[in-house]
Every structure is written in C-alpha cells, then in structure tokens.
Amino acid sequence: MRIAHFCDSQPGRPDGVSRSAEMTVRLLRAAGHEVELYRPGPLRGPGVRSLPVPLRQVRVGLPFTPRRAEVVHAHSTGPVGMTGFRAAADWGVPLVATWHTDLLAYADVFTEVPVGAAWCALRLELGWSPREFLELTRPGAVRRRRLVELGRAMFARMAVAIAPSAKTAAGFAPFEPAAEVCVLPTPVSAVTPSTRQGPPGGAVVLSVGRGTAEKNPELLLRAFARLRVARPDARLVLLGVHQRRRYLNRRIAALGLDGHVDVHPPVPHAEVAAHYRAADVLAFTSTTDTQSLVLAEAEASGLPVVVADPGLAVRPGATEAGRFICEPEPEAFAGALLRMLDDDDLRASVIRDGLAAASAYTPEVFLRRLELIYEKSRRSLGPRRAG
Template sequence: MTQQLIAPVPVVARVQRVAHFTDTYLPRRDGVVTSLRTLCDALTADGCETVTVAPRHRSQNPCPELLTLGSVPCGVADLRLGGWPRRVHLERFAAWRPDLIHVHTPGPMGLLGTIAARRLGLPLVHSYHTDLYAYADAYRIPARAIELGLSWYANRIGVEPPNPDPARSRRHAAIDGLNRLLLDDAAAVVVPTPAVLARGGLPVPDERIFLVPAGVAPRTPSGEDIAEFRRRHGVHDGLVVLFVGRVNREKGVDLLLEAFATITRTLPAAQLVLIGAVYERRWLAGLLQSTGVADRVVVTGQLPPEEVAAAYALADVFAFPSRTDTQGLVLQEAALAGVPSVLADAQLHRTGALGSATRLAEPTPEAYGRALAELLTDPEAARRLGLAARERALLHTPTRYAAAMRDVYDRAAG
C-alpha cells in the first residue's frame, strides 16, 4: 500500500537543509541524475537548502552545492564508486549541519548517507529508483560478488548480515539483504511508481512507503536548434523513431532493433535515432549487423539536455522498450513535446505517470514493431495520443514534486 498524498504532521519547523547522497552524477546522465537535479532546483526555489554528495569526476564543475569524494570506475555502465565511508567523510559532511539525509542510490555513497544518518542522529529518507534485481540479472552479476558486498555493508554499519531466504535465488537473496541493511533505518522510503513494489517488493512496512512521481520541466527548442540537430547527426525529414536512454541490454535495445527491422520492410525510409551512452559497443555493433538496420540507425551517444529536446521535437514516435525501469522520466520528456510513446512493460503502462496515454505492445519484435508502425502511418492517432500524454505529463511539475517531497521530509522528521 503506498501513499501519494502525505498529510503534514506537527513539527517544530519545516526541514530546511537536506543532504542528498547519490552514486551517479554528472557528467553521467540517467534518470536518477535528472530527478535529483530537478528536485534540488525546485527545493532551492521553495526555500529549502540542499547539498549533493557524489563521486568525484574530473569533468565536474565545482559548486558550493556539490560535495564530491574520491572515486574509481567500477567497470559497469560508467558508474564510479566513491571511497568506502571514513571518519573524514562524515566530518566534512557534518560541518554542513543538515536537518535530514536523502539517499538516492544503494552504492557506497548511499551507504555513507545511511551511516551518517545513524551517527549524526538525523532522519533518513531513501528513494528507491532502481530495480536492483533486474539490473543484477541483466549484467549477470555473480551472486558471490553481491554477497561479499552485503558482508562489507553489514560490517560498515556495524550489524550482522541478514539471513538469506532459502526460497530465493542466491543473487536475489543477497539483494534482499542489501535492501534490508539500507532501508531499515529509513523513516520514509519513496518510490516513483507502484511498479517497484509489484516487481520485487521492499522490506519496509507499508506506512513508511510513499509514492512520489518525479516531475519534469518542459524544454522548447528553437527551429534553428532542430535544424542543427538534423544536420549534425544526419537525421532526414522523414519518419523518425526516437529512443533516449542508455543504449544497453537492460533497456531493451535488442528488442527495439529487431522490431525496427520489421518496420523497414514496409517503411524503408524510416529512421531510428538512439540517444544515450553506449557502454557495450561490440554488443551494439553485433545487433546492428544481425538485424540489418545499421544504415537506418543514428547513434549519437550521450547528449546535453538542449540537444535531446531538439530530438524530441523532430520525432514522430518515442520507443520505450525497457522492462527494468521504475518510472522512465524520458517518457514524460517525450510527452511534454507531444510525442506518443510505445511501451513494452505492462506494469509501467498500468501504473506509470502517463498511464493509458501511451501505447502498450507485447515484448516481441513483431508486436512491438507493429505498434510503432501503426503510429508512424496514422499521424492523427499519433497526434491524439501525444496530446493526451502531454496533459498527463503537465500534472507532474518540478514544483509539485518538491512540495510532495517536503511533505515526506516533514513526516520523516516529525
């Protein structure tokens, strides 16, 4: 049972200083980074101070609202691991004098936030953005590696590792243990959609779980921006299917490429544009070759938000083939541009922010390709669906997102 509306509770004063802990941050771009930066900007506008604690990267620009710690690449999707929590980290952080800690990820930075809340006696809020079970399966992370991490986490927190459930696989049982260690102390656990709970559940009482969809701010590119995007990336004036996200296996890119191959049989001039970081280039090159669509696919790599906005503006249909996402902020970005989306995840279609204002297709190349083609060849149906999606997306503004989170903070502090 989740709560979308949180009744304010009596507190001496509203939470005014929030420290956010995240294992993923700029220059990497993903849904966690987008929602975190949107939230911090909106909180600041509402008079709530924020600081973000994140792994250090040489490309980051220093700013007073960002506290970075030494980090090393972990070898998975360009993630960086911050150093294991040490006393000096806690001292640096405590000097900022936060009222509350908000943890956004389950890595070493998330562990540091959890430990800091314990040792400083601060209320703790966790956002559960990522389907850890699906990602561990997609990347085939050995169960032994997760079990070792579980032991390290327990040692750092100063508790015994939870006993595994014998009915679960070793990999999933170890993730269960990690979730228990990180979430046990949380006064509130925030989920962006009910899909999180439907897939794996969380070891948290219902009264501590809150449903708060993230908000997205619209971007309006100019005609010059759109023309420049076409010129720079070789995108023609014909039909365009757009994908935005990590161009990787857990995002359903293999399904999308196989589905697009079925589209080119009847719509040979259609183009597919893939925007996002590519971490497994050999895997992607093999897919492009095996599906025979390499000459119809544009791979741009990771792009800044203003260029992505130009891509939404020229797209006819947005493809979202992932079945591992807990929200999919790119769906809201596409909707704000009036672009209709095709999903392959029935749970996210049923409970996501856009709901029925998206098209759902079975996760097979033929069915998914057919759903995309139907919208490509029926501009009026695509326009109606895009407008309906935009109306839904406009309900989830950054201001409302921040207001809902401040209610959660006050509840946690109270």
C-alpha cells in the same frame, strides 16, 4: 529545513538518478531550504573525493564527513548513499530514500551491483558470514535471496521509501518494508512543445538510453527490422550508447539493418530536446526502469511514445488515459510503432494525453508533496536503527 542529499551519480552522468537529485535539490533551495548535495567529484575540486571505475561512467566516492542535517535523503546505495544511511542513524534523524534502481533486475546484468551489495552489507554491519557474502556471486535464486535480505535491512532503516512509480512500489513487496511507502515520480522541466523538425523522408524512430542488456536493445532491433518491411525508408536512432557499441553494431549487421540505424553516444541533456524534435516516435523497450524520465520528457515535448513495459502505463500526473503499451515481443512492438506512425487519430490522442499529463504534474506539485513527506518523517519516530 536543513536537508542532506546523498547521490552516487556524478555531475554530468547521463542517468535519471543524477538528474532527479539535481532537480530535487534545485527546487528545495529555491523554496528556501538549506540543502547539501553530496555526490562524487574529482580528487581535487568540488564534491565528494572519488575515483573513476575503468570502462564505466562511474566514480566511487571516498570516505567523507557530512554536515549534520534535520533530514537525510538518499538517492542511491553506493558508498555516498551508504554514508547517508549511517549519518541518519548517527544523528537520530529521519532517513528518506528514493528507490531509483531495480536492485533485483540489475544484479545479473552489472557486476558492480553484487560488489556494491557486499559493501552495503559491510557498512550496515549486518554480520553476514563468508558463505553469505559468497552467495552474491551466484546468479539466479541464490543471489536474489541474499539481495532480498539486504533490501529488507535497508528498508528497515528508512522512515519513508519513495517509489518513482506505482510499479516500483509494488516491487517493494519482497523487501517487506516497514517504512512508509510514497509514490512520487520525478517531474520534468517545462518545455515548449514543437512540431517535428527532422530531415524530410522516412519516419524516424528514436530510442534514448544505454545500449546495455537491461534496456532490451535486442527487442528494439528485432522490432525495427520487422517495421522496415512496411516502412523500408524508416530510420532508427539510438542515442546514449556508451557500452556495448561493438556488440550492437554486430547485431545491426546480422539483422540486415546496416545503413538504417544511427548509433550515437550520450550527449549533454540540453541537446536531447533536438533529437525529440527530429523524431516521429519514441521507442521504449526496457522493462526494468523504475520510471524513466525519457518518457515524460518526450511526452512534454509532444513526441508520442510506444512502451513495452505495462508497469509504466500510468503517466506522472495522469488521471485517466494511460500510455500506449504493447507486449514486449518483436512482432507486437513493430505493430505498435507502425500504428503510431500511420494512425493520425491515435497519434494525436497520444500526444494530447501526454501533454496534458506533463502540464498537470509540474515541479511545483512535486515540491509540495516532497515537503509534506519530509515534515511527516520528522514527526514520526525517526529512522529505524540496526538491531
């Protein structure tokens, strides 16, 4: 099968979208499919020619012409992803799209989301008036209404919408999707679980991800300040912070956490495993993620997790036991972290359930389900074209 994948995250960008697209393409190629992956690259070199966005780990793809394929799979809705949307319509082939990012949740956090939404509306030829485009500049209900209209137009062009979690699928409701919705989480590569290899001394709480507002670092810092009342020798490691470092350092100082929090920039993905091995618990305070590969990776490595998002309670591959969830409040999250550190039976149970889920949901299971989605989309009526 000839499949064209379109992704707006460049190689090496530390996000789940890039890694998900890479793993998907790698599995499909190993299974014998002919796969093209279009994503931003340098002006001269491999990939789609692109320009960097100042102060952001983002590159904007320039116009390009993809090779014809039998199925189009879009992983994002930036310039590269929109090229996939248009190509599927022009070629008369099915469009499969994975909804990796919560469009509505991110719009009031990242200025590039409303700008990108305007670009999408132009590329999809929605015929919006200047007043309707200006609504994207107004935070709150006005912007949300305009983004919902855009989302509906996107879903109308899909043959299949892939949700990385049941939570994400439920979030499709405002878009009234006519496309078939399939829940298909991204798997993680097999790892060998190991015992903690961190330095002796106090407990190490690890957080992996951006330090921007949508990841809710304020909740994590406030919870950790409360945790230290019971565990004064505990340390918090923030791994993956690129933006807002000065702001986070100010908040760390204001909460009296100087000397107890280590803030690290993103590292190559291969190096993250060492941080899992050095930690006692993974703290996850974001409530806007559609899946979070970090959770599955930590569980596959034998690191217990505490999660503040009830929508992510179900692990990929799990049949019964869910993740250890608490309310997204500082006192509740601190209490949950403390329980995970002090209750040996609970800790062992959470680790065991995480390892079982990881071993059940393998990349091979994911591949078989994805191939079925492609085959079914090809047998369907194909992509829904713009009116």
